[in-house]
Amino acid sequence: MQKLTSQSEWIARAQAILPAGGFGNFDPSIFIREGRGSRVWDEDGNEYIDYLIGSGPMMLGHSHPEVMEAVCNIIPKGQTFFANNTLGVELAEVICEAVPCAEQLRYVCSGGEADMYAMRLARAFTGRDKIVKFEGGYHGMSAEAQMSLAPEQLANFPLPIPDSAGIPQGVADNMLIAPFNDVDYIRSILAEYEGQVAGLIVEPLQRIIPPIPGFLKLLREECTRYGIVLIFDEVVTGFRLAYGGAQELYGVTPDVCTLGKLIGGGFPLAAITGRQDIMTYFDKSKVGAEGWLMQLGTLSGNPIAACAGLKSLEILRRAGAYETLREKGNAVMKMIHDALGPTGIGYQIVGDPTLFEVVFCDHQPLNYREVRAGNGNHSKIWDQCLRSEGIFKAPGKIYPSLTLSNADLEQTKHAMGKVGAALSETG
Ligand SMILES: Cc1ncc(COP(=O)(O)O)c(C=O)c1O
Incomplete structure (x- = not known):
């Protein structure tokens, strides 16, 4: 079989063999090649900070040595x-x-x-x-x-x-x-x-x-x-x-x-x-x-x-695990407020520091209909810009992991700032 190297070739190959070009789970336009700690790499070698963490299981980080x-x-x-x-x-x-x-x-x-x-x-x-x-x-x-x-x-x-x-x-x-x-x-x-x-x-x-x-x-x-x-x-x-x-x-x-x-x-x-x-x-x-x-x-x-x-x-079970996870989640939540607050766009951070998302609406949503009434266009921009800034996440959820380092958080802050600016431009 011919060796394929680029992600686009894999996408074409998946489209031919898998209905809708994927496993049914996630955006089929990206193939993850590898994960280590807080990071994943796609088939083109692009690196991301992972806030998808396998849709939840990899809260300790990828390939945890123990x-x-x-x-x-x-x-x-x-x-x-x-x-x-x-x-x-x-x-x-x-x-x-x-x-x-x-x-x-x-x-x-x-x-x-x-x-x-x-x-x-x-x-x-x-x-x-x-x-x-x-x-x-x-x-x-x-x-x-x-x-x-x-x-x-x-x-x-x-x-x-x-x-x-x-x-x-x-x-x-x-x-x-x-x-x-x-x-x-x-x-x-x-x-x-x-x-x-x-x-x-x-x-x-x-x-x-x-x-x-x-x-x-x-x-x-x-x-x-x-x-x-x-x-x-x-x-x-x-x-x-x-x-x-x-x-x-x-x-x-x-x-x-x-x-x-x-x-x-x-x-x-x-x-x-x-x-x-x-x-x-x-x-x-x-x-x-x-x-x-x-x-x-x-x-x-x-x-x-x-x-x-x-x-x-x-x-x-080790001392401090959940405190650490909450601290990291809270740090990301604060970055979001710092990035989106000045835009004047209505938004809410919804969830718990261990999993949450931004919903673009003016009050805390209490049910499915209220989340659905949020500004979907802003959510799309949010997801797309974060991806292009090296943040890997699912639409609708941000999962912090225990393995996020200070460098990851700094990079996340920078990315959030850019997304805030992009959202400001859309008005
Ligand atoms: C709350 C909840 N229940 C059930 C499931 C289904 O789990 P699985 O994907 O392992 O079948 C999920 C998956 O994300 C979930 O979020």
């Missing part, structure tokens, strides 16, 4: 066995010690898969069918999760709008969609559907939108009142907002929680965790064939992923 060493030590022992392995059990113990709701755990390979099982588990446990989900909440690619994920057309709540073709109406019939951070709406919908709702799934910090004070507590109280399984999707927030995740930071414990990204240290691993009396529905010997939720997967609990996850969580 994680790499642990993984390289076990690779010669084999890749995968399907049978139990000790690393997977050790990691499950570490997670259950850290995460308030976690009494038992099952592994899968992706966050979306974990969310799919969590919703099914709520149905198995309660014997009910309906699931409440928030508009704009992201829970992977299952049919349920595709309901009102990022709807272009807005419907009256609780009507779900599928974001994907190929989903039967029967799925929509059992989904109820609610606006995030709306206390009154949640109270009324749960009262109206009393006895029918199996589970309520929520990102405790939805994409970038923090919960208003008391919102998660209200969800907790209402789910308890109606016997609904409260599911926190902590695929992003787990081990990021705090070592014990959003449930530790906000002090609200769900019944079930899903984890992914950080727990696999950059390898494919995710998990469903929760109360033992609910998790027991994965055990046929306890609940019988009728109640049992069958769950398995070829690579679930893969030892290499578990090894990388164990080492990553060990590093995160």
Whole structure:
């Protein structure tokens, strides 16, 4: 095969073989060749400071030497066995010690898969069918999760709008969609559907939108009142907002929680965790064939992923890890204010110092519709200019990493200043 060197050749090759020219995840006009620490390089050798960090997992930085060493030590022992392995059990113990709701755990390979099982588990446990989900909440690619994920057309709540073709109406019939951070709406919908709702799934910090004070507590109280399984999707927030995740930071414990990204240290691993009396529905010997939720997967609990996850969580337990992450996040937030404040353009920094984004609007958005109403043209300029100034990020999110150095932050500040100037010119 002919050796290809330039990124444009790879782009052409991808366009020929991959639908839409990519893996479906990210802008297909860039190929990342390599990542080290806080930086990534594309196939043309351009260097970027990485605020995408693999869409979250690489919070310690790329190719962290201790994680790499642990993984390289076990690779010669084999890749995968399907049978139990000790690393997977050790990691499950570490997670259950850290995460308030976690009494038992099952592994899968992706966050979306974990969310799919969590919703099914709520149905198995309660014997009910309906699931409440928030508009704009992201829970992977299952049919349920595709309901009102990022709807272009807005419907009256609780009507779900599928974001994907190929989903039967029967799925929509059992989904109820609610606006995030709306206390009154949640109270009324749960009262109206009393006895029918199996589970309520929520990102405790939805994409970038923090919960208003008391919102998660209200969800907790209402789910308890109606016997609904409260599911926190902590695929992003787990081990990021705090070592014990959003449930530790906000002090609200769900019944079930899903984890992914950080727990696999950059390898494919995710998990469903929760109360033992609910998790027991994965055990046929306890609940019988009728109640049992069958769950398995070829690579679930893969030892290499578990090894990388164990080492990553060990590093995160070291003194000062979360303070450092927050300091770096706060430093970037301040740079944004310094760069955008003088432009006079309406903007808000939305999120938590551990993950956030700029939304170009005049007040803090509380839900999907308010984020969507922000100035999309300004957001496009923001993303494009940052990329051209050597900042690698996804539209809609900035992920600080622990490995950002002072030099990275200086360069980020310079880039933000340039983007502020570019935005000023657009008026
Ligand atoms: C909150 C949330 N849940 C679930 C997922 C799906 O995880 P995965 O991409 O591993 O399937 C994501 C992915 O970004 C996510 O942000």
